[in-house]
């Protein structure tokens with residue numbers, strides 16, 4: 001999944017009660033939804049220190065460790081927002097392979113390249129626009 005899809009999922013999550021009332025939690029949710037790609041694609045494709053863009057930040061240990069760190073710094077609500085955004089990212093990426101137990105389990109990292117597929121971007125852009133539209137509708141209670 002690419003940036004528009006990850007943002008769409010995080011914005012859909014933002015409709016849930018814990019995130020609706022706080023801009024700070026919404027910011028953490030959105031940041032966490034992009035964080036694994038910001039870290040791993042920078043390491044993999046910019047610095048070329050790994051063969052692809054899913055490794056150090058795309059695993060269970062980063063999810064839990066960084067969520068605990070955010071909780072220690074910002075409190076339980078901030079940690080929950082971070083955890084939710086980060087988990088949403090990993091689950092969305094799980095359509096393709098996610099190295100959930102790296103570095104404890106060995107994975108063969110195939111050489112990848114940073115590519116933006118226009119059709120995929122269009123689908124995710126449509127998904128993002130739909131979520132933005134739904135987020136601006138009044139709550140139906």
Ligand SMILES: [Zn+2]
Pocket residue numbers: 036037054058089093
């Ligand atoms: Zn990713």
